[in-house]
């Protein structure tokens with residue numbers, strides 16, 4: 445079983461959601477499919493697909509205008525939440541410490557955080573990928589509870605380029621060893637960044653790759669279904 449996790453980012457209306465989730469109903473797959481929707485689309489999930497959110501407040505309630513708490517997400521039957529996506533880190537100044545607090549808040553509410561890490565192009569070019577990713581993992585994960593790590597090199601997101609299979613394997617192995625060092629070796633590690641129907645099966649079957657995080661290609665059934673079907 446591989447995780448196939450869609451990230452809709454700031455896209456989609458109720459009818460877009462209905463179209464996609466209806467099409468997923470008829471797909472037979474052993475993979476665990478999860479679609480992380482914008483907050484506005486989390487309500488009313490009658491389609492049977494597991495849904496996730498894209499952010500969670502580190503606070504449990506109170507005067508935090510615009511934020512959404514773990515309790516609010518659980519109330520809508522949300523089981524997973526992305527935390528520390530590179531766009532949150534970049535546009536909302538989320539540090540590893542904030543990401544850790546958000547992941548901890550998710551776990552407190554029985555929601556599994558999908559903790560995103562990944563190096564920038566400059567860090568890659570400086571040969572710092574492994575040290576950057578290792579630090580991000582160690583500083584972003586909660587002290588206890590189950591979570592998923594998503595490796596998403598920033599330069600591959602929305603870019604139509606991916607690392608080579610060898611590069612992905614090497615980073616995932618580093619993440620695996622880092623997690624083993626804190627006795628979390630059973631944590632799923634998924635890859636994200638320009639996944640499409642052409643590269644999905646190859647990437648998903650690499651060593652230490654437990655699934656995929658998919659942005660653009662998760663928005664429509666004609667791009668998402670071929671990915672789900674190709675990953676065995």
Ligand code: PGA
Nearest residue numbers: 601602637638658659660
């Ligand atoms: P992309 O986005 O698949 O469109 O590159 C991935 C992500 O940001 O999660």
